[in-house]
Amino acid sequence: MKIPTTLKHKPVIVSENYENVDGRYAYNTDAKGLSLGLAQWNDRGKVDISAKVWRYTGEKWSRQSEELPLHRVLDLAILVCRTKLHFREAYRYEKLYDTENPIIDRIGLQGDAMTVAVCTDNEKIDEDIKLFRQALSDDDELIGERLRTLSRILKEMGY
Numbered sequence: 001m002k003i004p005t006t007l008k009h010k011p012v013i014v015s016e017n018y019e020n021v022d023g024r025y026a027y028n029t030d031a032k033g034l035s036l037g038l039a040q041w042n043d044r045g046k047v048d049i050s051a052k053v054w055r056y057t058g059e060k061w062s063r064q065s066e067e068l069p070l071h072r073v074l075d076l077a078i079l080v081c082r083t084k085l086h087f088r089e090a091y092r093y094e095k096l097y098d099t100e101n102p103i104i105d106r107i108g109l110q111g112d113a114m115t116v117a118v119c120t121d122n123e124k125i126d127e128d129i130k131l132f133r134q135a136l137s138d139d140d141e142l143i144g145e146r147l148r149t150l151s152r153i154l155k156e157m158g159y
Helices: 070-092 125-138 140-156
Strands: 010-015 031-038 049-055 066-069 103-109 112-117
Touching: 049 070, 066 070, 070 103, 070 112, 070 125, 070 140, 125 140
Parallel strands: none
Antiparallel strands: 010 031, 031 049, 049 066, 103 112
């Protein structure tokens, strides 16, 4: 499906067949495309690049389409990777995390650090973390394929 070019986000690089590869939702998703382009929030004289997931309801482009600055996309990828790493060893803890220290990691970025932690403010964390671990495990093949691809491309780029 063709991504619209007349809306505020201006696509430059696109994946218009995303509905065919949208993880376990492939071939049955409203996420029809991905794009990197000029952000819809750009002001005169200021240009930011954003990533956008284009969602289509079957009748019109959805207002639930998401647009994120590129650094946030990468921060989410970092969060996913650090989370997967945590759950490799989470079985060591009775509640799948250290209840005395729920901070999993502090990852240095821009002179500060992004804190990765278990959300102990969630009153159902003991139940939810088990469900999360199971869902992460169920999607391991899908996530792993994407992480291997990302790793390969990062190596090609010299990272």
